[in-house]
Amino acid sequence: MTNGAPRSSPGPAAASSGLTAPATLDRKVVAGAVVLALAGAVAPVLPAYPLTLLTQAVIVAVLAMSLDVLLGYTGLPSLGHAAYFGIAAYTVGILATERQTGLAGCLVAALLLATATAAVFGFLAIRATGTYFLMITLALGMVVWGLAFRWVSMTKGDNGIAGVPRPELGLPWSLAAPLPFFYFALLAAALAWAAMGVLVRSPFGLGLKGIRESESRMRALGYNVWLHKYLAFVISGFFAAFAGVLWAYYNGFVGPVDVQLVTSVETLLMVALGGPGTLAGPALGAAAIVFLKNFVSVYTKRWLLILGAVYIGVILFAPRGVLGAFSREPHSAR
Amino acid sequence: MSAEFWITQAFNGISYGALLFLLASGLSLIFGVMRIVNLAHGSYFMLGGYVGLSVVWRTGSFLAALVAGAVAIALIGIGMERLFLRRLPGQTLGQVLMTVGFALMFQDVALLVWGGDPYTIPVPAALQGIVTAGTLRFPAYRIFIIVVAVLIGVGLWVVLDRTRVGAMIRAAVDDREMAQGVGIRVPVVSLGVFALGAALAALGGVIGGGFLGVYPGADFEVLPYAFVVVIVGGLGSLPGAMVGSLLVGLLDNFGKALFPELSYFTLFAPMALILALRPTGLFGRA
Numbered sequence: 001m002t003n004g005a006p007r008s009s010p011g012p013a014a015a016s017s018g019l020t021a022p023a024t025l026d027r028k029v030v031a032g033a034v035v036l037a038l039a040g041a042v043a044p045v046l047p048a049y050p051l052t053l054l055t056q057a058v059i060v061a062v063l064a065m066s067l068d069v070l071l072g073y074t075g076l077p078s079l080g081h082a083a084y085f086g087i088a089a090y091t092v093g094i095l096a097t098e099r100q101t102g103l104a105g106c107l108v109a110a111l112l113l114a115t116a117t118a119a120v121f122g123f124l125a126i127r128a129t130g131t132y133f134l135m136i137t138l139a140l141g142m143v144v145w146g147l148a149f150r151w152v153s154m155t156k157g158d159n160g161i162a163g164v165p166r167p168e169l170g171l172p173w174s175l176a177a178p179l180p181f182f183y184f185a186l187l188a189a190a191l192a193w194a195a196m197g198v199l200v201r202s203p204f205g206l207g208l209k210g211i212r213e214s215e216s217r218m219r220a221l222g223y224n225v226w227l228h229k230y231l232a233f234v235i236s237g238f239f240a241a242f243a244g245v246l247w248a249y250y251n252g253f254v255g256p257v258d259v260q261l262v263t264s265v266e267t268l269l270m271v272a273l274g275g276p277g278t279l280a281g282p283a284l285g286a287a288a289i290v291f292l293k294n295f296v297s298v299y300t301k302r303w304l305l306i307l308g309a310v311y312i313g314v315i316l317f318a319p320r321g322v323l324g325a326f327s328r329e330p331h332s333a334r
Numbered sequence: 335m336s337a338e339f340w341i342t343q344a345f346n347g348i349s350y351g352a353l354l355f356l357l358a359s360g361l362s363l364i365f366g367v368m369r370i371v372n373l374a375h376g377s378y379f380m381l382g383g384y385v386g387l388s389v390v391w392r393t394g395s396f397l398a399a400l401v402a403g404a405v406a407i408a409l410i411g412i413g414m415e416r417l418f419l420r421r422l423p424g425q426t427l428g429q430v431l432m433t434v435g436f437a438l439m440f441q442d443v444a445l446l447v448w449g450g451d452p453y454t455i456p457v458p459a460a461l462q463g464i465v466t467a468g469t470l471r472f473p474a475y476r477i478f479i480i481v482v483a484v485l486i487g488v489g490l491w492v493v494l495d496r497t498r499v500g501a502m503i504r505a506a507v508d509d510r511e512m513a514q515g516v517g518i519r520v521p522v523v524s525l526g527v528f529a530l531g532a533a534l535a536a537l538g539g540v541i542g543g544g545f546l547g548v549y550p551g552a553d554f555e556v557l558p559y560a561f562v563v564v565i566v567g568g569l570g571s572l573p574g575a576m577v578g579s580l581l582v583g584l585l586d587n588f589g590k591a592l593f594p595e596l597s598y599f600t601l602f603a604p605m606a607l608i609l610a611l612r613p614t615g616l617f618g619r620a
Contacts, residue, residue: 146598
């Protein structure tokens with residue numbers, strides 16, 4: 001097999017013996033909720049800079065989890081995932097600065113546009129497998145990057161769109177302040193995490209895992225493999241777009257850097273680092289990379305060197321990801 | 335838009351395509367033999383340019399720069415393949431992430447050694463002139479690029495198609511296990527092809543440094559072009575890399591001249607469409 005997704009979770013055989021599933025599910029949900037509650041509890045006492053980073057980590061975690069639906073659960077490594085994230089961010093940026101559109105309008109427009117793009121791109125990409133899937137998603141991602149970079153009248157090109165205002169919700173707290181915005185992002189991320197968690201545990205999600213383990217077997221069992229993969233692609237794009245909306249508001253700036261190849265690859269690294277097919281793992285991977293990038297760049301100018309070494313080290317020493325390495329789930333029978 | 339415009343743009347497109355061929359033929363060969371998606375290939379181009387620059391500064395010889403750039407980067411390629419990539423057979427995602435890791439490190443090392451300023455590699459006086467034909471003016475350096483690309487293209491074709499080594503490489507491309515089975519030392523072939531591919535990219539970097547310049551970020555700027563060429567032509571196909579380079583060079587030039595706002599779109603959208611219709615590219619085999 002050429003798709004590089006490490007096989008860390010049980011697949012259909014183990015999933016069908018659902019006796020232990022509720023226990024592990026509860027434990028994972030509790031652990032996740034504890035982490036979220038902890039983040040929420042420490043936020044008020046954090047200094048400004050770590051709080052900013054924590055907000056960033058929470059948003060990027062949604063992006064990493066969205067890619068995990070595609071890479072970890074379905075086994076499709078996309079090299080153009082930043083496209084949907086970026087299209088949503090650009091939509092928010094353009095609407096909020098030029099039309100003064102509010103949160104609801106921006107959210108709906110961004111999700112619609114990015115998901116529609118994922119629907120078209122998925123249609124083109126899904127028939128390719130292995131390296132060719134990697135290549136075509138790279139190409140499609142470059143299409144979006146090319147537009148962001150060169151379609152100056154719409155996107156302001158390399159300068160990007162600056163001064164995206166935080167949304168006004170009519171609450172007593174202004175989201176322009178760091179702490180309320182952190183809680184806003186945390187709530188949104190928790191919703192996205194819950195939705196994706198439900199999705200991957202649903203019969204549809206188990207179908208995706210089955211396809212990851214053996215496409216031909218799933219086809220023989222009567223599953224519509226193409227449709228499963230296609231829907232996973234579109235759903236993954238939808239949640240990436242959700243992260244993109246949050247990002248545009250958080251950063252106040254949208255530029256070609258948000259849709260470039262390196263951003264897509266970095267998201268892949270977060271998933272690989274945390275452990276594909278675990279949702280929580282990629283979220284932690286995202287947080288780790290965000291903190292690493294920002295803290296290392298404070299202490300040394302050579303942070304790219306260190307980030308590059310992290311890429312290589314992860315692949316050499318933790319190919320199943322950090323969570324994957326400690327995962328007690330048995331390897332599936334091949 | 336006069337005929338002059340079309341001829342000049344076509345010439346520019348072809349000469350840019352020639353440069354892309356140097357970059358992409360190596361990438362295509364590497365993929366063909368080892369199935370490695372090498373995202374550090376643009377870094378070979380950039381590092382080749384920087385090494386060439388230093389050599390020209392020291393020795394004043396453009397030829398020495400070409401040789402030194404190609405050899406130095408071939409050695410880097412050998413190290414990467416032998417020590418790292420060989421551990422990840424068939425792991426596409428692992429290869430992608432690892433080569434990106436190298437690309438980031440190379441970027442930083444280049445910044446450390448050569449700084450952030452852009453440079454142009456000084457080219458020999460003989461290549462600095464302009465060739466005129468009627469009212470048309472062609473820079474000699476661009477003609478030189480086309481000549482080099484044609485020579486290397488022919489050389490590669492002869493080696494691949496007419497020699498014993500070429501037959502071994504083609505066998506390794508077609509069926510790795512069978513090639514190994516009939517006694518071809520596939521790991522050695524792989525190493526050689528990887529070194530050759532890196533050297534070709536570095537050659538492109540030195541030559542490209544003469545008119546595009548050498549600067550930080552050149553690595554990730556040329557990488558998508560190389561991928562477009564290889565994807566359009568078909569992974570692992572030399573004729574595919576030739577046709578793809580010309581096509582991409584022309585598309586890019588006319589796109590930039592005619593639709594400046596959509597120029598990347600006019601480049602990448604046809605590529606995505608070709609891929610959607612023929613996932614293996616124009617000349618590729620599954």
